[in-house]
Amino acid sequence: GAVVSQHPSRVICKSGTSVKIECRSLDFQATTMFWYRQFPKQSLMLMATSNEGSKATYEQGVEKDKFLINHASLTLSTLTVTSAHPEDSSFYICSARDYRGLGRDEQYFGPGTRLTVT
Amino acid sequence: EDKVVQSPLSLVVHEGDTVTLNCSYEVTNFRSLLWYKQEKKAPTFLFMLTSSGIEKKSGRLSSILDKKELFSILNITATQTGDSAIYLCAVGPGGSEKLVFGKGTKLTVNP
Numbered sequence: 047g048a049v050v051s052q053h054p055s056r057v058i059c060k061s062g063t064s065v066k067i068e069c070r071s072l073d074f075q076a077t078t079m080f081w082y083r084q085f086p087k088q089s090l091m092l093m094a095t096s097n098e099g100s101k102a103t104y105e106q107g108v109e110k111d112k113f114l115i116n117h118a119s120l121t122l123s124t125l126t127v128t129s130a131h132p133e134d135s136s137f138y139i140c141s142a143r144d145y146r147g148l149g150r151d152e153q154y155f156g157p158g159t160r161l162t163v164t
Numbered sequence: 165e166d167k168v169v170q171s172p173l174s175l176v177v178h179e180g181d182t183v184t185l186n187c188s189y190e191v192t193n194f195r196s197l198l199w200y201k202q203e204k205k206a207p208t209f210l211f212m213l214t215s216s217g218i219e220k221k222s223g224r225l226s227s228i229l230d231k232k233e234l235f236s237i238l239n240i241t242a243t244q245t246g247d248s249a250i251y252l253c254a255v256g257p258g259g260s261e262k263l264v265f266g267k268g269t270k271l272t273v274n275p
Contacts, residue, residue, distance in 0.1 A: 078261050089267045090253065140205045143261055153263060155206035
């Protein structure tokens with residue numbers, strides 16, 4: 047299957063600082079990437095949809111000025127958590143859409159980034 | 165509001181048992197249903213279902229979709245301890261690329 051990477055896998059930062067997480071599709075082009083967060087023992091919650099070359103679409107309740115998303119190319123999307131607070135500590139997962147027409151429309155997930163804000 | 169409900173939320177079995185995981189959904193203009201397996205990190209893709217009644221199979225895992233009754237099941241036969249994971253069901257509404265996830269079923273397979 048297709049491969050999606052995320053970097054870093056773990057990051058610890060101090061309150062008030064910003065953290066950038068990268069999501070890359072390694073062997074396919076992804077016009078759409080998605081950013082999720084997952085709290086312990088809970089399901090994935092979609093934060094935003096990132097389309098290459100255009101502004102991201104944020105889900106209700108997600109602050110776009112706090113979670114900056116840039117989809118600079120067909121293989122790279124970044125999520126920047128600005129002015130991080132301890133409540134932003136979570137597992138952030140990206141996925142990339144591999145769409146090749148009828149019968150082939152799948153999302154592949156990155157391995158996730160564990161963010162801890164102290 | 166689009167909704168995906170999985171049951172049971174948690175399941176403990178012994179190696180060799182067969183399990184059936186359920187996923188029911190309510191979405192506008194259904195496009196596809198996907199099953200994922202999540203161990204310690206991000207989910208890994210298992211199946212995508214778009215048509216009713218056609219079973220998809222991969223080794224000991226199989227899944228089928230019923231678009232009339234709005235549900236899908238994931239079967240795992242001859243379970244192994246390595247099958248222990250959270251199994252997530254997600255549905256893609258038509259006209260959207262988004263996925264709506266269920267809360268997952270936590271499967272524990274004891275030796």
